[in-house]
Amino acid sequence: MSSINDTVEEINSKIDDVKFDLEVMGVGPEDQPGQVVGVLAEFESPAALMKAAAKVRDGGYKFYDCHSPFPIHGMDQAMGLKPSVLGIFVFIAGTIGCIGGMALQWWANAYQYKMMISGKPLFSFPAFVPVTFEITILFSALTAVFGMFHLNRLPRLHHPVFYSENFKGASDDKFFVSIEAIDNLFDANRTWELLERIGGKNIEFLVAKK
Amino acid sequence: MKWQKDTFRIEGAEGASTKFYIVGAIGLFLTALGINANQEVAMHSYLTSFMFWMTIAFGALFFTLVHHLVNAKWSVLFRRIAEQLISVFPIMAILFLPILYTVLSNNDVALYEWAMTEEKMETLDLTKQHLLHAKHIYLNGLFFSVRFLLYFFVWSVLAYLLRKKSFQQDEKHTNELFGSLKNLSGPGMVLFALTVTFASFDWLMTLNPYWFSTIFGVYIFAGSVVALMTFLTVLVTILKNNDVLKDEVTAEHYHDFGKLTFAFCVFWTFIAFSQFLLIWYGNLAEETIFYKVRWDYHNWKGISLLLVFGHFLVPLILLMSRLGKRNVKFLTCMAVWLLFIHYVDLKWLVFPTVSTGEAIANTHQFILKGETVMIDMPAPFAFHWTDLTSLVGIGGIFLGTFWKNFVSQPIVPVNDPYLEKSIHFHNINL
Numbered sequence: 001m002s003s004i005n006d007t008v009e010e011i012n013s014k015i016d017d018v019k020f021d022l023e024v025m026g027v028g029p030e031d032q033p034g035q036v037v038g039v040l041a042e043f044e045s046p047a048a049l050m051k052a053a054a055k056v057r058d059g060g061y062k063f064y065d066c067h068s069p070f071p072i073h074g075m076d077q078a079m080g081l082k083p084s085v086l087g088i089f090v091f092i093a094g095t096i097g098c099i100g101g102m103a104l105q106w107w108a109n110a111y112q113y114k115m116m117i118s119g120k121p122l123f124s125f126p127a128f129v130p131v132t133f134e135i136t137i138l139f140s141a142l143t144a145v146f147g148m149f150h151l152n153r154l155p156r157l158h159h160p161v162f163y164s165e166n167f168k169g170a171s172d173d174k175f176f177v178s179i180e181a182i183d184n185l186f187d188a189n190r191t192w193e194l195l196e197r198i199g200g201k202n203i204e205f206l207v208a209k210k
Numbered sequence: 211m212k213w214q215k216d217t218f219r220i221e222g223a224e225g226a227s228t229k230f231y232i233v234g235a236i237g238l239f240l241t242a243l244g245i246n247a248n249q250e251v252a253m254h255s256y257l258t259s260f261m262f263w264m265t266i267a268f269g270a271l272f273f274t275l276v277h278h279l280v281n282a283k284w285s286v287l288f289r290r291i292a293e294q295l296i297s298v299f300p301i302m303a304i305l306f307l308p309i310l311y312t313v314l315s316n317n318d319v320a321l322y323e324w325a326m327t328e329e330k331m332e333t334l335d336l337t338k339q340h341l342l343h344a345k346h347i348y349l350n351g352l353f354f355s356v357r358f359l360l361y362f363f364v365w366s367v368l369a370y371l372l373r374k375k376s377f378q379q380d381e382k383h384t385n386e387l388f389g390s391l392k393n394l395s396g397p398g399m400v401l402f403a404l405t406v407t408f409a410s411f412d413w414l415m416t417l418n419p420y421w422f423s424t425i426f427g428v429y430i431f432a433g434s435v436v437a438l439m440t441f442l443t444v445l446v447t448i449l450k451n452n453d454v455l456k457d458e459v460t461a462e463h464y465h466d467f468g469k470l471t472f473a474f475c476v477f478w479t480f481i482a483f484s485q486f487l488l489i490w491y492g493n494l495a496e497e498t499i500f501y502k503v504r505w506d507y508h509n510w511k512g513i514s515l516l517l518v519f520g521h522f523l524v525p526l527i528l529l530m531s532r533l534g535k536r537n538v539k540f541l542t543c544m545a546v547w548l549l550f551i552h553y554v555d556l557k558w559l560v561f562p563t564v565s566t567g568e569a570i571a572n573t574h575q576f577i578l579k580g581e582t583v584m585i586d587m588p589a590p591f592a593f594h595w596t597d598l599t600s601l602v603g604i605g606g607i608f609l610g611t612f613w614k615n616f617v618s619q620p621i622v623p624v625n626d627p628y629l630e631k632s633i634h635f636h637n638i639n640l
Contacts, residue, residue, distance in 0.1 A: 073636070083532075091530075118491070126490050129483065 035208045037160040038180040039191050040167060041200025046072045048199060049175040053078040055198045056177060063183040067161065067176040089147045090140045097139030101132035160206045178206070213454045218620040220454060227614035234606020237599045244596035245308070245320075250564055251589075252596040253320040257309060258560045259600035261414065262437070262553050263608045264302060265430065268406055269438020270295035271365065272431070274372055275402060278395035284466055286632035287458060287622050288442060293376055294616040295438075296369035301611050303362040305604055309413070310358060314351045323563075324349040324419040341420050349416055357412055361405045368398050376623055383625040406431055414556075417563040421500050425485045432478035436521075437552045439471040440545035447542040454621070458633045461536045465637050468535025471548065472525060479522040503562045508590035513558050520551040553601070562588040 043049045046068060053066050057080040066075060109115055110122035120127060149155070161167050161178045170176055177200065179191050188205065195203050212221040244252035270292040277285050277292070309321060318326035324342055331342055342349075375391050407427025415426045423429075443464070450456050489497045504510045528534050528544060535541060565586040622629060 087532075119493075120491075126483075126487050129487070 033208055036181055036188055036205045037163070037208050038178055038186075038206040039188070039195060040161060040164050040176055040178045040204050040206055041195035042166065042169075042202040043175045043177065043200060046175060049177065050075060050078045052177050052195075052198045052200065054080075056179065056194070059194055060185055061179055061183050063180040063186075065161075065178050065180075067167070067170040067178065069171055069173065084151065086144065086147050086151060090144050093143035094136050094140040097136040098132055100139075101135030102128055104135075105131060160208075163206045163209055164204060166202055166204065181206075211452050211454070213452070213456075215457075218622045218624055220617045220621060223617050224614070227610045227617075230606045230610030230613060232606075234603050234608075234610055237601075237603025237606055239603075240599040241596055241603050244594075244599060248596075249317075249320045251594050252600075253308070253312060254560050254564050255594055255596040256600045256604075257321060257413065258553070258556045258597065259604045260302075260305060260309065261430075261556050261560070262601065263298075263604050265434040265437045265552070265556070266441050266608075267295055267298050267302065267365075268402075268431065268434035269436075269441070271368065271402055272399075272435060273438055273442075275368075275395045275399045278372075278391045279399060281392070283628040283631045284463065284635045286626050286628045287455065287463065288446070289626070290376070290619065290622050291442060291445065291616070292438070293369075293373050294612055294619070296365070297373060297615045298608050298611045299362055299365040299369050301607060303358075303366070305607060306358060306362075310355060313354050316351070322349075322416055322419070324416060325351065338420065345419060349419060354412060357408065361409045364401050364405050368394075368401065372398070377619065379626065380620060380624050383627060388627075403427075403431075406434070414559050417560060418500065420496055423485050423489070423497075423500070425481055429478070429481045429485060432474055432481050433552055433555055435474040436471060436478060436548055439467055439474065440548045440552070443467045443471070443542055443545035444549070447538060447545075449621075450538075458622075461538065462635050462637050464538050464541050465532070465535045467545075468529055468541050471541075471545070472529040472535070475521060475525040475529070475548070479526075482517075503588045504558065507588055510558075510562065510588065510591055513554065513591045517551065517555055517558060520547070521555060557591070557597075561591060564589045 041052075043052050049066055049068060050072060053075065056064050057078070066072075066079060105128045106123055109117075109128075114122055116122060117124075117127075160180055161170075161176070166174070167176060177195065179186060179195070185191075192203060192205075211223040214221055241252060241256060245256070273285070273292040274289065274296060276282070277289055311317075312320040313322055313325045316325055316327045318324070318330065324345065326342075331339055334342070347353075371394055372391065375387055375394070379387050379391075410427040410430035414430065415422065446455070446459055446463075446467075450459055486501065489501060504514050525544065525548060529541075534544070565588070626632075
């Protein structure tokens with residue numbers, strides 16, 4: 001009996017996971033009008049933002065972000081962002097490109113349709129190096145770009161912070177921390193209090209509009 | 211060695227330069243004995259060692275110029291090391307004199323075949339004679355000496371100006387001084403590119419006067435930057451182990467050493483392969499000879515493969531990851547390995563022109579423009595004791611001069627506005 005329950009629970013949790021992923025990607029069900037989807041707090045300076053980020057990180061939040069008009073050195077550490085896995089993707093893709101590029105030329109030139117060019121051997125390694133090199137670069141570069149898109153959940157046309165009027169200053173002279181409601185630790189009151197405690201100004205709930 | 215943290219000076223280490231000089235003098239003396247015994251091998255050793263230390267100085271000049279040109283900030287801590295390395299040019303000019311002497315005394319056995327007298331040239335076969343005559347306008351003792359003076363004049367003047375302004379900055383930093391260093395570096399870089407290219411042609415490429423490659427200067431340049439970055443890595447590690455710059459230099463700086471070493475190892479391969487691919491594809495006898503003697507005879511194939519692996523694949527794989535570049539011990543070991551490989555690379559360029567003195571029956575023939583050309587069989591790649599004595603001899607003088615200047619000044623540009631930024635430099639956390 002218990003095994004059936006377990007299975008049902010497992011399926012339910014998987015459905016939740018999928019919903020959750022879709023929501024994160026911004027293609028999930030539309031936010032209901034009036035629903036609280038996050039909290040936004042303004043900070044006075046890059047330094048204040050950095051300190052705030054470290055405290056939100058220590059609070060255990062995962063779905064929060066810092067917004068500033070320009071990149072801030074040391075923000076990665078303050079937010080506790082781990083080194084990206086993108087490099088590993090690129091390495092694997094580059095290796096595939098390298099082997100694949102060489103294999104393709106071998107297959108085409110020395111195996112499937114044997115063709116001698118300017119008296120060189122059918123499999124002439126030096127002549128194949130430039131193409132192999134280029135295909136390695138091509139695979140690496142495309143993986144780097146699209147891998148970055150995937151890891152950043154791009155393209156994404158909507159984000160809860162856009163419900164705020166005040167947020168328009170983020171591309172000008174204002175510094176914000178936003179915490180999203182999809183975070184497991186999110187609790188309207190306690191999250192608000194946390195942002196107040198760490199020095200946030202103009203705190204507001206991000207409320208979904210039509 | 212006593213480290214003065216507040217003034218950035220090393221005290222009580224002047225004696226080391228005298229020791230370097232003494233060791234260098236002994237090395238040079240032993241090399242002179244070697245030249246007396248077997249001038250061809252010993253002079254080839256001498257040229258290899260000379261180029262080994264010269265390429266480090268080339269790299270240092272490039273490092274200083276590019277530092278000013280791109281307004282670099284991370285490398286301010288190491289700018290003075292490079293600036294003191296380029297102070298060796300005048301003394302290196304003196305160490306070049308034995309090589310110049312072989313040319314001026316028409317000694318075609320020791321190093322350069324083209325240095326032979328007119329009478330001897332008449333005895334060569336016609337194709338060789340024709341090529342040497344055609345190149346005589348460039349490859350003759352007088353013009354060679356003029357170019358030698360010009361190169362060292364350009365390098366010494368550049369080094370003198372860069373160093374003088376940098377020391378002035380130590381006393382008082384002004385924006386004019388800072389700007390003038392950048393203004394000097396632009397034309398300086400152009401002069402550097404031209405002189406290094408032609409110096410490589412003159413000193414290394416004409417060892418075989420029938421062969422030519424326009425990319426050869428870039429090949430030497432790429433090796434030079436690898437030599438400088440690895441030399442810098444080893445030197446900074448030694449300094450750090452003696453408490454010098456212990457707190458200032460961090461894994462972040464080693465990370466950048468690693469990145470540049472990696473980049474220029476790959477760049478070296480790119481240039482070496484570009485040279486090889488065109489010659490291999492064109493398949494012209496007068497060009498392929500360069501690779502033929504380095505592949506088909508004796509143990510040269512092994513050395514060529516050692517370069518492919520040691521100068522390219524090993525650093526490519528081991529230095530690709532962030533971990534390898536940030537581990538001080540590992541990166542220093544890699545640097546020592548690459549310095550060794552750089553020496554092998556130079557020896558690979560120089561030594562195949564040592565002839566075996568074997569009979570004509572053992573020489574190999576090439577058809578060039580319809581005529582048969584006799585090519586001497588290269589001697590096998592082997593260690594000769596003059597390799598060591600000349601490396602130590604020139605190295606002793608080189609390091610002695612460097613060290614004497616190095617400890618006489620603060621070892622970083624103390625008034626550079628970006629010094630603080632360089633000390634607290636961080637790589638982005640990718």
